[in-house]
Amino acid sequence: MSGTTPKTVTITLDGTNRKLTVPLMAGTAGADVFDIRKMYNALGVFTYDPGYGATASCESKITYIDGDVGVLQYRGYPIEQLADSSNFLEVCYLLLNGELPNAKQSAEFNKGVMHHTMLHEQIRQFYNGFRRDAHPMAVMCGVVGALSAFYHDSLDINDPESRRISAFRLIAKVPTIAAWAYKYTIGQPFMYPRNDLTYAENFLYMFNAVPTEDYKINPVLSRAMDLIMILHADHEQNASTSTVRLAGSTGANPFACIAAGIASLWGPAHGGANEAVLKMLSDIGHVDNIPEFLSDVKDKGNHTKLMGFGHRVYKNYDPRAKIIQQACHDVLKELGIKGDPLLDLAMELEKIALNDPYFVERKLYPNVDFYSGIILKAMGFPVSMFTALFAVSRTVGWISQWQELIEDPEQRIGRPRQIYTGAAERAYVAVDKRG
Numbered sequence: 001m002s003g004t005t006p007k008t009v010t011i012t013l014d015g016t017n018r019k020l021t022v023p024l025m026a027g028t029a030g031a032d033v034f035d036i037r038k039m040y041n042a043l044g045v046f047t048y049d050p051g052y053g054a055t056a057s058c059e060s061k062i063t064y065i066d067g068d069v070g071v072l073q074y075r076g077y078p079i080e081q082l083a084d085s086s087n088f089l090e091v092c093y094l095l096l097n098g099e100l101p102n103a104k105q106s107a108e109f110n111k112g113v114m115h116h117t118m119l120h121e122q123i124r125q126f127y128n129g130f131r132r133d134a135h136p137m138a139v140m141c142g143v144v145g146a147l148s149a150f151y152h153d154s155l156d157i158n159d160p161e162s163r164r165i166s167a168f169r170l171i172a173k174v175p176t177i178a179a180w181a182y183k184y185t186i187g188q189p190f191m192y193p194r195n196d197l198t199y200a201e202n203f204l205y206m207f208n209a210v211p212t213e214d215y216k217i218n219p220v221l222s223r224a225m226d227l228i229m230i231l232h233a234d235h236e237q238n239a240s241t242s243t244v245r246l247a248g249s250t251g252a253n254p255f256a257c258i259a260a261g262i263a264s265l266w267g268p269a270h271g272g273a274n275e276a277v278l279k280m281l282s283d284i285g286h287v288d289n290i291p292e293f294l295s296d297v298k299d300k301g302n303h304t305k306l307m308g309f310g311h312r313v314y315k316n317y318d319p320r321a322k323i324i325q326q327a328c329h330d331v332l333k334e335l336g337i338k339g340d341p342l343l344d345l346a347m348e349l350e351k352i353a354l355n356d357p358y359f360v361e362r363k364l365y366p367n368v369d370f371y372s373g374i375i376l377k378a379m380g381f382p383v384s385m386f387t388a389l390f391a392v393s394r395t396v397g398w399i400s401q402w403q404e405l406i407e408d409p410e411q412r413i414g415r416p417r418q419i420y421t422g423a424a425e426r427a428y429v430a431v432d433k434r435g
């Protein structure tokens with residue numbers, strides 16, 4: 001909408017003579033927003049927006065979503081084209097730097113990231129402190145946060161070179177941290193990263209290989225892994241990214257901020273949904289049980305949700321879900337899995353839900369998590385690793401958004417207001433006088 005005549009919005013407090021005219025800001029695409037920063041001083045009121053569904057918290061040049069039509073772009077490039085033609089490290093470069101790299105930049109960047117894949121040897125000790133059945137996300141919250149205790153030389157957030165090295169370290173080390181979290185739970189030796197492999201191949205290697213045998217990388221699976229990583233790399237101001245930005249706004253170091261993002265991603269309404277979808281499908285068990293399950297979902301007293309459906313921004317099919325659904329078929333074919341019952345069940349559930357007035361009226365469509373669990377399960381990942389894989393892929397988005405925040409002169413400490421509805425001021429009552 002840029003290039004249009006500048007517009008303003010006038011806010012009048014009914015019944016008073018208080019009025020404020022504020023600028024309407026236009027982005028490259030998407031809805032205009034009006035700037036309410038002066039509103040409290042001028043009118044003495046704040047806005048009320050639980051869940052921030054109507055609030056733009058920052059200006060960003062990284063990712064654009066048009067939820068009404070189902071569009072997702074990284075730095076202007078449609079997700080379908082990136083999924084089709086790019087690779088994860090190239091997408092990382094794009095998200096961090098704003099442009100696709102040329103061949104030289106790409107080679108330097110790949111080498112720069114892959115140079116940092118090892119963890120400080122002492123970090124190994126941390127794993128022994130966890131129970132063997134620790135959830136990989138619990139391990140990731142702890143170990144990623146602990147990186148700040150090891151890499152003191154890149155903690156100066158005001159130094160661009162420190163920020164660059166921290167970004168490299170985070171992107172390079174999260175696959176090692178996640179793969180080791182898995183190896184720890186199954187009692188296998190940790191596999192050290194191999195920098196001669198691609199990012200996705202290296203992750204599959206650390207996850208699957210054992211020191212006693214050769215590990216052959218299946219190109220279809222490493223391509224699927226790379227694709228899943230591209231699709232999850234960034235998604236503008238979602239809950240975990242906003243958490244990273246909020247933590248970053250205080251001046252906290254990047255490792256601490258990304259650990260906060262991992263914690264936020266864990267919930268079933270966000271990144272934990274992929275795990276919840278698989279549990280839901282197993283609970284439903286058979287297509288014959290779909291109607292009963294959906295009637296539970298529609299019963300408001302029941303608190304059952306159709307996991308993997310609905311999105312704060314997409315009021316149309318999530319474009320990532322379309323790509324993943326196709327990839328599911330490719331991977332299952334490659335693995336020789338004919339008629340996977342979970343995929344069949346998911347497709348039938350999707351078909352029925354998309355024709356049900358409850359979901360149609362509320363514009364609830366499958367999101368990325370509806371099919372990602374099925375493909376990850378087929379690739380041999382246990383359900384508990386699903387959200388950890390999301391975290392591995394999203395780290396680049398978080399660190400790109402964190403970097404943008406630090407470089408944005410308009411950003412201040414994140415500090416929302418509230419409407420207080422508790423008790424009015426009252427006098428303290430001694431314990432013997434209380435009823």
Ligand code: CMC
Binds near residue numbers: 270271306307
């Ligand atoms: N199943 C049943 N009803 C739903 C669902 C669902 N999955 N999602 C939304 N609704 C209903 C909701 O109850 C409400 O109904 P009503 O107007 O009668 O009160 C209406 O649809 C609007 O929903 P909302 O709660 O206002 O939507 P929201 O923007 O606050 O929530 C969401 C978005 C993603 C948290 C929600 O759709 C949800 O919980 N979905 C299931 C969990 C899920 O799949 N999460 C992954 C999101 S995509 C990946 C990621 O972000 O990590």
